[in-house]
Amino acid sequence: xxxxxxxxxxxxxxxxxxxxxxxxxxxxxxxxxxxxxxxxxxxxxxxxxxxxxxxxxxxxxxxxxxxxxxxxxxx
Numbered sequence: 001x002x003x004x005x006x007x008x009x010x011x012x013x014x015x016x017x018x019x020x021x022x023x024x025x026x027x028x029x030x031x032x033x034x035x036x037x038x039x040x041x042x043x044x045x046x047x048x049x050x051x052x053x054x055x056x057x058x059x060x061x062x063x064x065x066x067x068x069x070x071x072x073x074x075x
Contacts, residue, residue, distance in 0.1 A: 033057050 034057045041056040
């Protein structure tokens with residue numbers, strides 16, 4: 001039993017750096033969208049800081065999830 005526990009701990013320890021790299025890589029497209037929408041966000045909300053300003057890029061980023069190319073609404 002302890003051998004399996006040690007092996008699992010070893011595998012989790014090796015996977016941790018890769019998990020961080022993957023999570024950072026997955027967030028990069030949203031960061032690019034966030035930066036690209038700064039002028040539009042400032043026009044709509046009046047600021048580019050805070051949770052209120054984050055609503056604009058989050059909404060635009062989520063739009064394809066609700067209206068895919070097939071034309072069938074997911075929700």
